[in-house]
Amino acid sequence: MEKSKKKFITGVKWTTLETGISAGIESLNHILKAIFLSPYEFAYIAIINIVINTSQRFEDFGFSKAIIQKDEVNNEEITSVFLLNIVAGLLLFGILNLIAPFVSGFLELPGLAGYLHLASILLILKAPTLVFRSTLEREMKFKQLVKVRLFNQIGSFILLGVLLYLGYGVISVIYANILRAFVNSTTFMIYNYKLTGYKLIKSASIESLRHYYDFGKFVFGKTAINSVTKHLDEILIGYFLAPEILGFYYFSKNMVEKLKKLIKRSFGKVLYSYFSKLEKKDELFQIYEKITQLLAFFSFPVFIGVALTANLFVPLIFGEDWQGGVIFIQVFSVVSALTILSTGTASNLIYSLGKSKLNFQIDSFSNVLYIAALFIFAQYGVAFVITIRAIKGIVTANIKQLYAMKSIERSIKDILLIAKWPFLAVATMAVVVVGLQLMLINLMYNEIAMLLVVVGAGASTYILICWNMTKKIYWDLRKVL
Template sequence: MSSIASQSIKGFIWSAVERFSLQGVQFFIGIVLARLLSPSDFGMIGMLTIFLSISQIFVDCGFSNALIREKEVTDQDYGTAFLLNFLISVACFGILFAIAPFVADFYQLPELELVMQVVSLTLIINALFTVHKARLSRAVDFKTQSKASFGAALLSGIFGVVLACCGFGVWSLVWQSIANSVLNLLIFSVLLRWFPKPCFNKASFHSLFSFGSKLLVSSLIHSVYSNLYNLVIGKKFTATDLGFYTRADHLSSFPSLNVASILSRVTFPILSKLQDDNEKLLSVYKKYLQVSCFLIFPLMIGLCVLAKPTIIILLGEKWSGAILLMQILCFSSILDPVCNINLNLLYVKGRSDLVLKLEIIKKTIAIIILFTSMRYGLVGMCVGRALYGFIATFLNMTYTRSFIDLSIWGQVKLLASSFVLSLSMGGVIWLVMNLFSSDGLQLATGILTGVAFYFAVAYLLKMNPLRLLIELKNRRHA
């Protein structure tokens, strides 16, 4: 087996284990908490997401990706990144602590002030193990990350549920978040048995910042846009409406976000090793693209069709206001893996300047769509997000041919068969589920029918992505 194939399989498996075990625990805990807490409790945390997300991006400064991409990394590189991450996290915490009263006044929720001040502590704690994760990702070691993340998520999740049962309300979510950060730090330190020595090296800083600074700006633009919906909905509508939106967004993005994250984490370090060989880079890139969409398209289409029984069974009737929002948002996330893999190509080639340029263009369009769609309520805003998802994918594809010989049309042809088959599967699921009135039977028969139909047709048509998956499986056991 080639070293690239071996690393891809091993990295993908452990990244998938880490991601889905982590997200599986968080998903299950989230379901339990959603039944114990109210939509407004989740809405309050959603109001703070934009501030925490932006601060976290400043804390990282793009150094993690810079460390992963570098061909050689020294102890001084790790130490410099660690020191700056920590100092920036303290500064960000101080800023959020100071502006908390103004944020609470903006939303007209006095209790939000203390919630924001306490939950901001996670920034400092997270900064203490950011470099640990970058070091493991650089080594394509997702097994260790899997152990740490899963353990922290499980224990902190149980802690949050206990607090919710005791009537702590929104504070259940706050203390769960802090507990998760503390446990991650402790477990990473124990498993890795390594801690970077804080230092500042001018050469290391320039090397990391020259690449990471552009990623910092592009990540900031993306994060502001992503969380702008929470800000606008929280101000224009009610905390309950925001709760519906955040749950719909979470459920609809769960499959796409996780598959995209797994592929992004695995492909970036591996493609980075092929950055000077365009022929191999193209071959590996096409395989990643086909396999990711073969997996994610049916998941998103199926989730859209099965949105009603999924929400009613998992969250209960009180969350029915999220059903239509979730169905629409499934289409805003369906192309996320395509976007991420295309962006990874630019990272691999060291063109973080193009990533920044793309973000400026895309988010200008996105903000126009956001403020245009506001007049049509929550449904209109979700439709706008879905429209932007397709536009963003098209724009990301435009730069691919500059580095490898693959046009937009070439990429579309690679994905078309999986998309058409997924739509057909969605139609079959809809026909079958309508034979039953019970939500449980609709969900069960829909899932079984969809899986059977999709893979049976893919096998009969001898679709290339399925062949690639079978080859990877055979190589793993070879």
């Protein structure tokens, strides 16, 4: 257990480092695409990502999480899961190439089929990655995982920039993703052989996957349903409304979702691996409480800050053409602030306790209602779509938090106490940011200077309030570990 604690601390350090660097690269990535691509072209990017991301959810069957959660894993099981993923990847590759013309015709986007044919290569390249990434996470080799992902991210970013500058447009994004998938698959495989002791052998069987099926069927069901519902709003906007509206919507949603993913990655991957090794509920809650507090202190100001300053930085950084995305960024950011604690920690806690069925049931119920509401109201405009999505996210997150607390014999009151001080601190920051904007709007005409003053004042206020509290939580966490 002592060894696991050290690996946990090292993992958090490396994934936190990755979060900071990745945030910068992803921001530059988003700026590049916004500069060289129009809202209309972003509609193509949206549909390509929807199709590829949804397809990938059907490659794994939830077995990757089962590899991490299972007490003992042997090479026959690893080989069986690997071969199953390869077969699934090839099947999905064929299916996507068959349906690509129909998707293009359904959404009335000329040339989309050709982009989907090329992007389908990702399904083959990413299939081997799933098993080897899971074995590395199981052994908590987060240092190596972070190094690979950062190196890869920088390489694909450079390629994307060059291709966009040369005028390749939408296809630049696909080529950059193909490079990234190829390098990930190759390097994860090499690190797996060097660091984990797991290897592919000539023996494989369906019977060896019985435990993986029992655990993974609910993970797979949850992931598949979530993947479809995650993008259903974009599909319906693409069908009912103009491509430019889909471009604005996807641009905003994708920016906030990537930020949310980066923050979750600092703790999420490490937490699931570590939680799975803990047995005492009191010990679980101690770790959960401190991690959740740290997550709240770091994530609340980021999302609320983005929401309060979007009107300043969007036209300044991305250009006036993207002004239509401001309201979407603001809504998505506020919802992310309200849901990050549950999506970042509660789901991992529930999974680590072996209750994959519970996560599946919660998501299934909320998604059925969400799908029904979208089909009824999407045709009336994007305001209905984003409102329905916000309500669904907030309600689902709170239900998961409630069940997570119940699973370790705690109540929702404990979570409210955990989030109390981060909430008060960010509320104070919000007052300062909004107040300054109202004061300076007629006094300061330099937009860059105004953005810097507002962000600097908000950040300084928050840091002054939280510095001592976050330090205490960090050292308390170290003591618990």
